[in-house]
Amino acid sequence: MALKIIASTCTGCSACEPECPNVAIREKGGVFIIDPAKCTECEGHYDDPQCVAVCPVDGCIVKV
Amino acid sequence: MSTSTAAGAMPAKTYVSIGQIKPLGAKLDEIPDAGGGCSSHGGEGKASCGSSGGPDDMPSEIWDKVKNHPCYSEEAHHHYARMHVAVAPACNIQCNYCNRKYDCSNESRPGVVSQKLTPEQAVKKVVAVASEIPQMTVLGVAGPGDSLANPKKTFDTFRMLQEQAPDIKLCISTNGLALPDHVDEICKYNVDHVTITINMVDPAVGEKIYPWIFWDHKRVTGYEAAKILHERQMLGLEMLTARGVLTKINSVLIPGINDEHLIEVNREVKKRGAFLHNIMPLISEAEHGTVFGLTGQRGPTAQELKAVQDACMGGANLMRHCRQCRADAVGLLGEDRSEEFTLDKIEQMEVVYDLDRRRAYQDRVETERQAQHEAKQEALAAAGAIEVADDLKVLVAVATKGGGRVNEHFGHVTEFQIFEVSAREALFVGHRRVDLYCQGGFGDDEQLPSVVKAINDCHAVLVAKIGGCPRDELLQAGIEPVDQYVNEFIEKAALDWFNDYRGRIASGAVVHQDRGDAQIRQGAFTGAAQAA
Numbered sequence: 001m002a003l004k005i006i007a008s009t010c011t012g013c014s015a016c017e018p019e020c021p022n023v024a025i026r027e028k029g030g031v032f033i034i035d036p037a038k039c040t041e042c043e044g045h046y047d048d049p050q051c052v053a054v055c056p057v058d059g060c061i062v063k064v
Numbered sequence: 065m066s067t068s069t070a071a072g073a074m075p076a077k078t079y080v081s082i083g084q085i086k087p088l089g090a091k092l093d094e095i096p097d098a099g100g101g102c103s104s105h106g107g108e109g110k111a112s113c114g115s116s117g118g119p120d121d122m123p124s125e126i127w128d129k130v131k132n133h134p135c136y137s138e139e140a141h142h143h144y145a146r147m148h149v150a151v152a153p154a155c156n157i158q159c160n161y162c163n164r165k166y167d168c169s170n171e172s173r174p175g176v177v178s179q180k181l182t183p184e185q186a187v188k189k190v191v192a193v194a195s196e197i198p199q200m201t202v203l204g205v206a207g208p209g210d211s212l213a214n215p216k217k218t219f220d221t222f223r224m225l226q227e228q229a230p231d232i233k234l235c236i237s238t239n240g241l242a243l244p245d246h247v248d249e250i251c252k253y254n255v256d257h258v259t260i261t262i263n264m265v266d267p268a269v270g271e272k273i274y275p276w277i278f279w280d281h282k283r284v285t286g287y288e289a290a291k292i293l294h295e296r297q298m299l300g301l302e303m304l305t306a307r308g309v310l311t312k313i314n315s316v317l318i319p320g321i322n323d324e325h326l327i328e329v330n331r332e333v334k335k336r337g338a339f340l341h342n343i344m345p346l347i348s349e350a351e352h353g354t355v356f357g358l359t360g361q362r363g364p365t366a367q368e369l370k371a372v373q374d375a376c377m378g379g380a381n382l383m384r385h386c387r388q389c390r391a392d393a394v395g396l397l398g399e400d401r402s403e404e405f406t407l408d409k410i411e412q413m414e415v416v417y418d419l420d421r422r423r424a425y426q427d428r429v430e431t432e433r434q435a436q437h438e439a440k441q442e443a444l445a446a447a448g449a450i451e452v453a454d455d456l457k458v459l460v461a462v463a464t465k466g467g468g469r470v471n472e473h474f475g476h477v478t479e480f481q482i483f484e485v486s487a488r489e490a491l492f493v494g495h496r497r498v499d500l501y502c503q504g505g506f507g508d509d510e511q512l513p514s515v516v517k518a519i520n521d522c523h524a525v526l527v528a529k530i531g532g533c534p535r536d537e538l539l540q541a542g543i544e545p546v547d548q549y550v551n552e553f554i555e556k557a558a559l560d561w562f563n564d565y566r567g568r569i570a571s572g573a574v575v576h577q578d579r580g581d582a583q584i585r586q587g588a589f590t591g592a593a594q595a596a
């Protein structure tokens with residue numbers, strides 16, 4: 001279970017990066033990527049995945 | 065308010081109240097062939113010192129803070145420059161008038177940048193610009209997201225910059241959601257100017273503007289989101305006022321959503337100590353991809369904007385000289401030199417930060433400005449301000465390239481200054497952007513209707529020079545082209561013209577008619593337009 005960022009719609013705004021409780025998000029080539037090995041979809045931390053909640057582009061972050 | 069004068073005048077006294085604002089938009093379609101007489105003139109206005117105030121209008125400690133900040137002092141913006149660095153791309157709320165994905169070099173509006181910067185790159189850029197443009201006195205972090213949703217990047221930039229360029233004033237712009245958490249840090253870095261965007265003081269209005277906020281690890285929507293945002297904005301404003309930090313409130317005027325409501329916003333922010341209130345027109349072209357752009361929510365007309373601004377006079381001081389610049393703008397307000405300072409160009413610059421040279425230059429600017437101020441006062445004292453019983457007021461558009469004088473050719477204008485003139489005073493009330501009429505020596509007749517639309521609510525246009533063709537067409541549209549006040553101070557020229565106009569009304573030579581509405585040009589003030 002993990003989430004991924006669809007690179008073509010990512011604006012590179014970085015809002016998701018500091019919100020991730022697993023430090024699974026980093027910048028790559030102007031957009032952000034999620035390390036699937038670290039992502040827990042925020043289970044055990046928060047009710048909702050934080051990156052999805054803060055992302056300004058609807059549908060940019062989806063389940064793998 | 066506008067009234068007809070005695071002799072031979074039309075009995076058309078029309079006052080547009082805020083409640084009547086909306087239907088005005090429809091009148092714009094009629095503008096190109098309007099021969100005057102379509103009746104609207106915005107709201108009543110008491111004299112306001114506002115941001116146009118000078119040293120005589122405010123306590124000296126406040127004057128010291130604003131005198132070289134172009135956004136906080138109308139007078140300063142002719143002399144001092146500012147820059148924004150785009151170190152804060154993330155945002156913690158969503159606004160229906162904002163789309164941060166969009167970027168285009170021909171586009172110029174808040175929230176838009178071409179190049180994101182790390183704090184290190186930003187500091188390098190600021191130092192390079194400050195060396196090149198010694199009158200650049202202010203650095204702002206204005207997004208493209210929210211400065212305080214990226215606190216580390218924002219404050220890292222300030223900390224590093226203070227070490228290298230201690231004389232540069234720092235300011236931030238924020239939506240206010242995170243503001244109360246950062247007031248200590250704001251004070252620590254001597255940020256003494258904070259702009260908060262406040263579009264409502266009632267969550268029922270707010271929920272039409274903000275679809276969601278990110279708050280306490282949740283996406284909050286609807287009324288509750290707007291309520292939290294509102295409470296945080298008010299708390300933040302009160303905390304800044306208590307610490308003596310100057311605040312400017314930006315409000316986006318969205319017809320049908322918060323137009324009348326902004327009067328209440330003005331009252332509430334004034335009560336909490338806001339120094340300045342800047343009411344800006346919504347920018348909502350469909351191609352920007354914002355929610356409002358896509359739903360067809362229109363921006364206000366010039367008279368709608370003015371009516372709300374006028375209704376707020378007497379409340380918090382109004383800023384009338386905002387150009388709604390980009391989040392990475394560089395230069396004087398109304399000019400954008402960001403293209404000269406892209407990262408690769410900075411790399412090749414030899415940068416020497418010479419504090420003494422900057423100070424010497426700014427001293428010269430200050431001397432020149434003082435001389436200008438005094439000359440203007442002298443000219444105004446000699447101007448024919450007369451005591452009369454009526455309160456006739458008209459708008460005039462002015463072609464100027466600076467120095468506070470009528471000194472620009474009509475065909476070279478990309479931005480008119482608008483003054484409201486009565487027998488007693490000529491008051492600066494705003495700018496109007498236009499497309500350049502004169503392209504390479506030839507007047508472009510297709511541009512003229514758009515120029516007329518932009519100043520259609522004006523009775524006259526004061527210019528240094530104007531060609532025969534545009535002169536005739538302006539006259540036909542009911543706008544008097546005036547070129548006999550070349551190089552005079554604008555206020556004096558406007559008063560003299562107005563007294564002459566009154567004389568002509570009294571003698572029956574002209575019949576005074578109220579003017580129609582005008583259109584606010586959406587979008588870009590580009591470097592290209594200015595260079596042309």
